[in-house]
Each structure stands twice: as C-alpha cells, then as structure tokens.
Amino acid sequence: MRGLRPAEPDPALRWGLSLPAPSASVTRLIGARACRSIGQGALVTVFSLYARHLGWGAALIGAVFAAGMLFNATLAGALGPLSDRLGRKYFLLGYEALSAAACLVALAGAAREPLAAAAIIGGFGRGSNGAAGAFAPVEQSWIAGLLSGRALGRILSINAATGFFGMAAGALLAGQMGATRLIFLLPLLGSLAGAALISATPDPPRPPVISAGHEAATIAGERRRLWQLAGLNLLNGTGIGLAGPFVTWWFAARFGASPAAIGPAMALAYGAAGTSSLLAGRAGSRFGMINTILLMRGLALAAFLVMPFMPSFALAAGAFILRSGLNSGTAGARQAMALGLVRSNRRGLAASINMLSVQLPRAVSPAFAGLIFATGALALPFVLAAAFQGAYLLLYPLLFTRATAEPMGPPRSKDA
Numbered sequence: 001m002r003g004l005r006p007a008e009p010d011p012a013l014r015w016g017l018s019l020p021a022p023s024a025s026v027t028r029l030i031g032a033r034a035c036r037s038i039g040q041g042a043l044v045t046v047f048s049l050y051a052r053h054l055g056w057g058a059a060l061i062g063a064v065f066a067a068g069m070l071f072n073a074t075l076a077g078a079l080g081p082l083s084d085r086l087g088r089k090y091f092l093l094g095y096e097a098l099s100a101a102a103c104l105v106a107l108a109g110a111a112r113e114p115l116a117a118a119a120i121i122g123g124f125g126r127g128s129n130g131a132a133g134a135f136a137p138v139e140q141s142w143i144a145g146l147l148s149g150r151a152l153g154r155i156l157s158i159n160a161a162t163g164f165f166g167m168a169a170g171a172l173l174a175g176q177m178g179a180t181r182l183i184f185l186l187p188l189l190g191s192l193a194g195a196a197l198i199s200a201t202p203d204p205p206r207p208p209v210i211s212a213g214h215e216a217a218t219i220a221g222e223r224r225r226l227w228q229l230a231g232l233n234l235l236n237g238t239g240i241g242l243a244g245p246f247v248t249w250w251f252a253a254r255f256g257a258s259p260a261a262i263g264p265a266m267a268l269a270y271g272a273a274g275t276s277s278l279l280a281g282r283a284g285s286r287f288g289m290i291n292t293i294l295l296m297r298g299l300a301l302a303a304f305l306v307m308p309f310m311p312s313f314a315l316a317a318g319a320f321i322l323r324s325g326l327n328s329g330t331a332g333a334r335q336a337m338a339l340g341l342v343r344s345n346r347r348g349l350a351a352s353i354n355m356l357s358v359q360l361p362r363a364v365s366p367a368f369a370g371l372i373f374a375t376g377a378l379a380l381p382f383v384l385a386a387a388f389q390g391a392y393l394l395l396y397p398l399l400f401t402r403a404t405a406e407p408m409g410p411p412r413s414k415d416a
Contacts, residue, residue, distance in 0.1 A: 023146055025146055025201050025204070026143055026146050026155065028198070028200060029139065029143055029159075029198070029201060030159050030162050031194075032092075032195075032197040032198055033131065033139070033159060033162055033163050033194075034130060034163070034166045035130075035166075035189075035193040035194040035197070036128075036130045036131075036166070036187070036191065037130030037163040037169075037170065038167075038169050038187075038190055039184075039187025039189070039190040039191070040123070040126075040128055040129070040130060040167060040187065040190075041168060041169065041171045041173075041267075042170035042173055042183050042187070043174075043187060044125055044167070044170075044248070044266070045171045045174040045175065045259065045263050045266045046174045046177075046178065046179040046259050047125030048061055048248050048249040049179040049248060049259055050179040050180070050183070052179075052249065052252070053179055054115075056112070057374065058249065058253075058370045058373045059370045059371055059374050060370075061245075061249065062366040062367050062371070063367050064120060065241075065245040065366040065367075065370075066241075066363050066364060066366045066367040067116075067120045068120040068121075068123055068124075068363075069126065069241065069359050069362045069363035070360070070363035070364075071134070072123065072133055072363075073355070073359030074134075075134035076136065076137055076352050076355045076356050076359060077352055079134060079135055079138055079348075080137030080138060080141060080349055080350075080351045080352025080353075081349045081352060082348075083137070083138040083141060084141070084347070084348035087204070088139075088141065088142040088203060088204060089201065089202075090203075091135055091138045092132055092135055092139060093195055093199065095133055095134070096132075096191045096194050096195035098121055098122070098133075099122050099123075099187065099191040100188055100192060101121075102118040102119075102121045102122025103122060103184045103185075103187050103191065104188065105117070105118040106118045106181070107182075107184045107185065107188070110181065124187075125245065126245060129163035129273075129328070130162065130163030130164075136351070136355055137351030137352040137355050138351075140335055140339065140351040141339070141347040141348040141351045142204060143155065143156065143159060144336075144347050144351075145204050152336045152339065153284050153285070153289055153332065153333055154281040154284075154285060156333070156336045157277050157278060157280055157281030157331075157333055158278065158281065159332060160328075160329075160332035161273075161275070161277035161278045161281075161329075161332070164271070164277060164328060164329075165270065165274040166270075167273075168268070168269075168270035168271040171263050171266035171267040171269075171270060172263055172264065173186060173263075174186075174263050175259055175260050175262065175263020175266075175267070176263070178259050178260075222342045225341040225399070226342070226353050229338060229341060229350075229353065229399065230353055230356075230357035231357075232357075232392060232395055232396060232399055233354065233357035233358045233361075233392075234360070234361050235395070236358060236388070236389060236392040237357065237358035237361035237365075238362070239387075239389035239392065240358070240365075240385070240389075241361060241363070241369065242369045242382075242385035242388070243369065243381050243385040244362075246366070246370070246381070247320065248262050249373075251265070251313065251317070253373070253378065254313075254316070255312070255313035257313050265317040265320065265321065268321045269320055269321045269325065270324070272321055272322070272324060272325025272326075272329075273325050273327075273328035273329050273331075275325065276296065276325045276328075276329025276330075277330075277331065280292055280296060280333050281332060284333050290397055292330070292333060293330045293333055293337075293396065294393065294396065294397060297330055297389075297396075299326050300323045300324075301323075301327075301389055303320075303326070304319070304327070304382065305382075306319055307319035308379035309379060335354070337400055338350055338351070338354040339351060
C-alpha cells in the first residue's frame with residue numbers, strides 16, 4: 001500500500017482558502033472579463049452625466065438605455081444556441097470588435113445620433129459587470145463547459161467578483177477623469193486587451209451528442225424548467241430596468257452630486273459586490289445556493305427600498321452600496337443555478353434564455369422610468385422596482401427547490 005499514491009484532488013478545489021483553481025483557459029476568460037469591466041465601470045458612472053451635459057433629457061437617456069437592452073436581448077436569444085453548435089471563440093472576438101468600434105465612434109465626436117447608436121451597440125452606461133454584452137451567454141457556457149459540476153458555482157462567483165472589482169476600478173478612474181469624451185478610451189483599451197486574451201484561448205470541443213431516445217425522454221423537463229426561469233426573470237428584469245440605469249443620474253438630480261462624489265460611491269458598491277460574490281460562492285457550498293441567494297437578496301431589497309427616501313447623498317449612497325454588495329454578489333450563484341437546469345450540451349441555450357428573459361423587460365422599463373423621472377417623481381421608480389424584485393424573491397425558491405429535486409442526465413440501468 002505504501003507504493004500507492006493518494007488520489008489527485010480535484011484541481012478545482014486546490015486554489016487557496018478552499019477556492020477553486022481555474023484552468024489556463026478559464027483564467028484567460030476571466031482576465032478578459034476583468035479588462036472589459038474597467039471600461040464598463042467608468043461608463044456606468046459617468047455616461048448618463050456625459051449625456052446630460054450634452055443636453056440629453058431623462059426621457060432620451062431612458063430611450064437609449066431601453067433600445068440598447070432590446071438590441072442585447074434580441075441578439076442574445078440567438079447567440080447561445082448557435083455557439084452550442086458552432087463553437088464559442090469567434091463569437092466573443094466579434095463582440096470585442098463591435099465594442100471597440102462603438103468606442104471609436106464615441107471618441108470621434110459628440111453628435112447625438114452617432115453617439116446614441118454607439119451607446120446602443122456598445123452598451124454604454126449599462127454596467128454588465130464585465131460580461132460580453134449580448135454575447136454573455138457564449139461566455140458563460142464556455143466557462144461552464146470547462147468546469148466540473150461542483151466547481152461551477154464557485155468559479156462563476158469568482159468570475160462575477162472579478163468583474164465587480166474591475167467595475168470599482170473603472171468607477172474610481174471615472175471620478176478622476178470626469179464626464180469627458182476621453183472616458184471612452186478605457187473601454188476601447190479593455191476590448192483590445194480582451195480580444196488578445198480570447199485569441200490565445202483554444203476553442204472548446206463541442207458538447208457530446210445525446211442519443212435521440214434520451215433526448216426525447218428528457219427535453220420536456222428541461223423546456224419546462226427554462227420557461228419557468230424565463231417567467232421568473234421577467235420580474236427581476238423589470239425591477240432592474242426601472243431604476244438601475246438611472247442611479248448616477250438620480251444622485252445628480254436629487255442631491256446635485258458631481259462625478260467626483262459619485263465615482264467613489266460606485267467604486268465602493270462594486271467592491272462590496274465583488275467581496276460578497278466571493279463570500280456567496282463559499283456560503284453556497286456550505287449552506288446551499290438557494291438559501292444564500294434568498295438571504296442576501298432579501299437584505300438587499302430592504303436597503304433598496306429605503307434608499308430613495310434618504311435625506312442626504314451620504315446616506316443614500318450608503319444604502320446603495322449595501323444593496324449593490326448584497327444583490328449583485330449573488331450573480332455568479334444565480335448563473336450557476338440557471339445553467340444547472342439543463343445538461344451540458346444545452347448550456348448555451350439556457351444562458352441565452354436566462355439573459356433574454358432578464359433583458360427584455362430591462363429594455364422596456366427604462367423608457368417608462370425616464371418618463372416618470374421627467375415628471376419630478378424621483379422616488380416612485382425605486383418603489384416600483386422594489387415591488388417587482390420582492391415578487392421575484394418570493395417565487396425564486398419555488399422553481400429551484402423543485403428543479404434541484406428532479407434527476408437529469410441519462411437514466412441509470414438497474415444494475416448500475
């Protein structure tokens with residue numbers, strides 16, 4: 001027995017502090033997310049302020065955000081399933097090219113129509129946490145295909161945390177640079193660096209083909225779970241779109257806050273989200289993903305509900321930081337739960353439906369929020385957003401508790 005070597009531990013569980021150790025490919029993909037997130041954090045902090053300085057009203061800003069989210073949702077619905085069949089790499093390289101082109105348009109001038117088109121295509125000001133915009137389902141399914149089942153939630157939490165920390169760095173840089181045209185250099189450089197990392201990452205092999213008999217026996221259950229996920233996400237997406245894109249605009253309109261004040265607050269919010277994302281990954285392994293998500297989002301909802309009624313910028317920013325840290329920190333855990341609803345050969349489809357069902361209501365609700373804000377009702381969109389997210393929170397465990405109890409994968413023989 002002395003000559004026998006101990007079993008090699010799962011490399012996904014060897015990265016210090018019991019965190020997973022990603023492969024070289026996963027590390028490059030997370031690195032590309034970090035590069036994107038810096039520019040995204042800068043633009044989510046100052047883009048609406050930049051547009052405001054150019055004379056754009058709240059209704060126009062809301063319409064541009066809505067159109068951009070609709071563009072994302074429409075594209076995302078097709079990209080995930082296509083990448084299941086055609087591969088992932090060149091789709092992500094295409095995203096980086098689109099993003100870089102949008103930044104070049106914004107750097108070239110401040111004319112309203114070209115800038116609005118660039119904002120719609122490039123996702124300016126929407127803060128995707130470093131994700132690849134409409135191509136995020138491709139990114140998520142690529143990472144998920146490189147991981148074992150028990151590592152998925154924790155690696156996706158690390159992936160989300162990396163994006164949040166990058167967003168924090170971008171917000172700090174935006175606070176120093178201000179709402180100027182040069183801010184678009186940050187996402188441009190991020191796209192170029194991300195493209196270099198993706199180019200060095202080999203395209204993953206296609207998922208295995210499942211036999212027709214088993215496909216017919218299991219696809220109905222997967223389809224049902226995905227429809228239930230989509231219905232649940234409609235509530236969450238509506239709540240996000242009603243207030244999320246307007247937070248920095250609201251700080252300026254309500255308290256007269258400047259980019260120098262808003263930037264550090266946004267950086268703290270993203271830093272808190274990154275830290276809580278790492279904690280959520282560890283807590284989910286110990287207490288269960290569903291319990292972790294419910295606790296963190298419940299506390300976040302309470303902070304979000306009191307935020308619009310705070311009498312000062314400091315108190316409102318504090319509530320926003322608490323809410324962002326707890327709410328956004330569950331992003332990786334929720335992605336893992338959604339991808340776990342289907343088998344590995346359909347994760348691109350699951351990621352697309354997950355994103356599409358959030359983005360569609362997010363595409364509509366900012367336009368309504370902009371109209372409400374334009375009337376001077378600065379608290380009402382936040383109250384409505386909290387109501388939708390509260391309903392989402394109540395229904396969430398009903399879907400995933402039932403889904404995790406259902407078996408997936410090929411049926412085992414009686415002799416197994």
